[in-house]
Amino acid sequence: MEKTEIKNYEAHLEKGRKAGAKEKLMTGVGMSIMMTMMYAVYAYAFWVGGKFVSDEVVNYSTGEIYSFTDILSCFFGILFGLFGMSTAGTAMQAVADG
Numbered sequence: 001m002e003k004t005e006i007k008n009y010e011a012h013l014e015k016g017r018k019a020g021a022k023e024k025l026m027t028g029v030g031m032s033i034m035m036t037m038m039y040a041v042y043a044y045a046f047w048v049g050g051k052f053v054s055d056e057v058v059n060y061s062t063g064e065i066y067s068f069t070d071i072l073s074c075f076f077g078i079l080f081g082l083f084g085m086s087t088a089g090t091a092m093q094a095v096a097d098g
Contacts, residue, residue, distance in 0.1 A: 034086065041078060050071070053066055053071065
């Protein structure tokens, strides 16, 4: 009976291995999409900010031309917002596991 039980156990292990591999693949794909989007937003923020500074666009809330400090403030606002959204990934993983 021992050999039969070992085969049954190995069959269940194979199902678990396949499920784990699928879960890890989806986690990796999700993480790569999130990181790609994050770096794309960084690049876009600095490109638009540089454009505003070089074209001397007026900031209507202050009435002055955009400066580098305005661009950094905007960038860090986006950065902190993205970090806040990235913590939702852990909660989503728990919901998916449930």
